[in-house]
Amino acid sequence: MLIQITEPTKAKNTQIDDTVAVGIDLGTTHTLVAVSKDQQVQVLADDQGHVLIPSIVDMGDVHPLRSFKRFMGKPLVLTGQEEKAHQIAIEASAEVLKIARKRAENYLKKSVDKAVITVPAYFDEAARTATRDAARLAGLEVLRLLNEPTAAAVAYGLDDKNTGTFVIYDLGGGTFDCSILKLEKGVFQVLATAGDVELGGDDFDRALFQLICGQCALKESFACVQPKARQLKEALSTQDNVDFEGTTISRTTFESCIDPLVARTLTCVTQALKDGGLTPQDIDGVVLVGGATRMPLVQSRVRDYFGREPLCSLNPDTAVVMGAALQAENLIHHNGTLLLDVTPLSLGLETYGGGVARLIERNSPIPISKVQEFTTFQDGQNGMSFHIVQGEREMAQDCKSLTRFELTGIPPMTAGAARIRVEFHLDGDGLLTVSAHEAQTGIAQRIEVKPTYGLSEDDLRAMIMESFDHAQEDLDQRRLVEARIGARRLLNSTVKALMLDGDLIAQSERDLILKAVHDLESILETDDAQAIDIQGKSLDQLCQDFAEKRMNKAIKAALAGARVDDVQQKLQVG
Amino acid sequence: MSKNYFALLGLDPQFDVDATVLHQRYVEAQQVLNQENARATSSLERMECAQKIADLNTGYGCLKEDIARAYHLLFLAEGQHFDEDGVTFQDPQVLQEILDLHEAMSDADSVQKQSLMRQLTDRLHVCFADLKNAFESYDRDHVLTHLRRYSYFIKAQKDFEAQLQPLDRAC
Numbered sequence: 001m002l003i004q005i006t007e008p009t010k011a012k013n014t015q016i017d018d019t020v021a022v023g024i025d026l027g028t029t030h031t032l033v034a035v036s037k038d039q040q041v042q043v044l045a046d047d048q049g050h051v052l053i054p055s056i057v058d059m060g061d062v063h064p065l066r067s068f069k070r071f072m073g074k075p076l077v078l079t080g081q082e083e084k085a086h087q088i089a090i091e092a093s094a095e096v097l098k099i100a101r102k103r104a105e106n107y108l109k110k111s112v113d114k115a116v117i118t119v120p121a122y123f124d125e126a127a128r129t130a131t132r133d134a135a136r137l138a139g140l141e142v143l144r145l146l147n148e149p150t151a152a153a154v155a156y157g158l159d160d161k162n163t164g165t166f167v168i169y170d171l172g173g174g175t176f177d178c179s180i181l182k183l184e185k186g187v188f189q190v191l192a193t194a195g196d197v198e199l200g201g202d203d204f205d206r207a208l209f210q211l212i213c214g215q216c217a218l219k220e221s222f223a224c225v226q227p228k229a230r231q232l233k234e235a236l237s238t239q240d241n242v243d244f245e246g247t248t249i250s251r252t253t254f255e256s257c258i259d260p261l262v263a264r265t266l267t268c269v270t271q272a273l274k275d276g277g278l279t280p281q282d283i284d285g286v287v288l289v290g291g292a293t294r295m296p297l298v299q300s301r302v303r304d305y306f307g308r309e310p311l312c313s314l315n316p317d318t319a320v321v322m323g324a325a326l327q328a329e330n331l332i333h334h335n336g337t338l339l340l341d342v343t344p345l346s347l348g349l350e351t352y353g354g355g356v357a358r359l360i361e362r363n364s365p366i367p368i369s370k371v372q373e374f375t376t377f378q379d380g381q382n383g384m385s386f387h388i389v390q391g392e393r394e395m396a397q398d399c400k401s402l403t404r405f406e407l408t409g410i411p412p413m414t415a416g417a418a419r420i421r422v423e424f425h426l427d428g429d430g431l432l433t434v435s436a437h438e439a440q441t442g443i444a445q446r447i448e449v450k451p452t453y454g455l456s457e458d459d460l461r462a463m464i465m466e467s468f469d470h471a472q473e474d475l476d477q478r479r480l481v482e483a484r485i486g487a488r489r490l491l492n493s494t495v496k497a498l499m500l501d502g503d504l505i506a507q508s509e510r511d512l513i514l515k516a517v518h519d520l521e522s523i524l525e526t527d528d529a530q531a532i533d534i535q536g537k538s539l540d541q542l543c544q545d546f547a548e549k550r551m552n553k554a555i556k557a558a559l560a561g562a563r564v565d566d567v568q569q570k571l572q573v574g
Numbered sequence: 575m576s577k578n579y580f581a582l583l584g585l586d587p588q589f590d591v592d593a594t595v596l597h598q599r600y601v602e603a604q605q606v607l608n609q610e611n612a613r614a615t616s617s618l619e620r621m622e623c624a625q626k627i628a629d630l631n632t633g634y635g636c637l638k639e640d641i642a643r644a645y646h647l648l649f650l651a652e653g654q655h656f657d658e659d660g661v662t663f664q665d666p667q668v669l670q671e672i673l674d675l676h677e678a679m680s681d682a683d684s685v686q687k688q689s690l691m692r693q694l695t696d697r698l699h700v701c702f703a704d705l706k707n708a709f710e711s712y713d714r715d716h717v718l719t720h721l722r723r724y725s726y727f728i729k730a731q732k733d734f735e736a737q738l739q740p741l742d743r744a745c
Contacts (some may be wrong), residue, residue, distance in 0.1 A: 184601060189601075340604060364631070365634070365635070367624055367628040367631065368628050368631040368632050368635070369628045369629065370632060426628075427624060427628070475736075537669075541664075
C-alpha cells in the first residue's frame, strides 16, 4: 500500500469549480458509486433502486467472471496464463467502472470523467497501477486512489466530527483490512495498517456451505450454491435458525464454525495496534465496514476485544463509497481535509556482513527523506556497492531486494575515513530515489526504484509475518555479525598500530595486548556475540594507554611540521 | 538532517518537548503545506511543496524520538553531526549495571521480570532528567555522556520488552 497524502500532479483540478468527481468503491463482490455536493453524499442506485453493482462481468466465457479484483496487478514476471488473468482483471474492472460512470452520468445529467477510487490498504503499486489502467479504459481520470479504511474514516469523521484514535475494521467480500487512524480537526493520520487478503465474506459463505454439506448430501459445487449460502448467512444475522432443504441450521452452530475466521481478523487487529504502539484501551472507537460486519458474532467479538460498542451508524456497505465521494469533492473544492498516510514496509541498505541499515521505518509518514552516512571498511577501498532492500527482517538476504548500484572512484583512504552520505527519498507516489555522495571528492550516484512494484499483497503480508517469526534469530545473527565486524576492525587497527608504534610501550604491555589480540582472534569464530563483545572491550581497554601515547607522538609530529592530513591519517590507523 | 527541525515545527530548540504540542504543530504545518500544495500552479511549485512536506515528516519523525531529538540538538549546537557508530562506550558503571540487569532478567520469573522492567523505567526517567539538565547547562561532553547512557538503557529496555512480549504471529 502506498501514498495518500497529497497528489501534487492533480492540484490543477482545483481550478475547475464546476467539475464533478464521483467516488467509486470498486469491490471484490460489489461496486458502488456516489456523488457528494456540499458534503451531502448521494449513493447512486439503478432504476430498481439497487445501489450495489455486482462486480461480475460476462466476457463471453462459460461462467461470468467474479472476484477478478484478486488478480489485479499480480507479480511483475507473469507466465502466459497469469498475464492473461491480469489483463482480463483490468478489462473486467474497466467494464464495471463503465457501469458506475454511466450511472453517475444519468444521475448528474452531465459527463463524468474524474473519480476517487478506493482500493484495499494492502494493494501494492502494481495493483494500484492496474486499477488506474482500468479506470483509464473506462474513460475516468483517477484523482486519487484512496485506501478503503481511510475512506470509511473520512465518511465517519466528516459526518460525526469525531476526534480520537479509531480502528477501521473492514471485513469485505474478499479481503480483511484493519487500519488505525488518528482523527483530529479534519486531519486523518494513518498510524498503522494490517490485513488479510485471503479472508472475507466469501470465506464465511464457504464455511456455511461446508456446514450444510456435513448435515445433508449436497451435490452442487460451492460456486453454484454460494448465492444461496450467502442468503442463509444473511438470514442468520437476524434469525436464530434457518432451513435449507429440510435441514435446520442454527446460528449457534454456524457461529462455532466461523469463530476461527473471526479470530484471524483479531490477530490482524492486534498486529496493527502493536505497530501503532497502542493497546485496545487507547482506542476511542471502532468503525465497522463491509457487509460481513453485520454478522452478530463479528460485532460481539469486536465489542469484547475493545470493551466498547463498535460504531456502525453508517451502512457498512456504503461507508467506503461515501468517504470516496467526500474525498472527491474535497479534492475538487479543497475544504482543508488532510490525509496523512504511511509506508507499509521498511526500506534500507545492506551493510557489511549482510545486515540491514533501515533508513525509512515501516509506518513512517510519507513523503519522507532520510540521510545516513556510511564509511569504507578496508584501507584503500575505492568503491562501494549499495544493495537496497525492503522488509522487516534483520538480514538483507531475507528481505526483498529492490536494486543494487555502485559508487566508484572513492580516493584511497584508510578504512573509516571516507564519508559517504546516502539519502533515501520516498515521494508521494511511492517512488524511492536513492542518492549516494562522497563528501571529499564530490562523486555521486543516484537511482530511482519503485519499492512495491512487483510485490503482491501476499508478499507484503508474508514479509511482515516472517519478520515476526524470525525476530529473535535474526537479531541474534545480526548481533553476532556486528560483533565480529567490530572485533575484526579492532584487531586490524591494533596490529597495525603495534607494527608502526610498538616501541612506544614496554615489552610487558605489548605482550598483554598481543595476548588479548590472540584471545579475541580465537573467540572470533565462535557464535558467542557477547563473549566477542566482552573480549573486544577488554582489548580496547588495554590499548587506552598505547593510544594516548600514539596521539602524543602524532601531535609532536604535527608540531614538527608534518602535514595535517598525514597526522590525521596516522591517527585513524589506530 | 541539515535543517533545523525545531524551527520547521515552530518549537524552541530544547530536549524536553511536549509530545501533544509537537503533534499539534505537525498537524498545523501539514495543513498549511497541503493548502499551499493545492494552490500551486506550476510543477516546480508542487515539487518544492512536496519536498517541504517530506522535510516536515522527517523532522517530525526525528523530534518524536528522544535520542534522535538529542542528536539533532547537538547538531544545532555544534554545527556538525555526531556519528556514534563504532564509538566504544566507556562507562564501566553503566555497563556493569546493564550487565547485571541482563543477568537478573535471564534468571527472573515473570513477576520478577515485571519488577525489573519497572526498575528500568525508573532508571530511564532519571537518565532523561540528567540529559535534560545536561542540555540546559550546555556542555558538549557532558551531554554526550548522558546521551550515550540514555541510549544504552533505551536499548536494554527494547531488548527486555521483546523478551517479555514475544510478538504474536502477524495476520
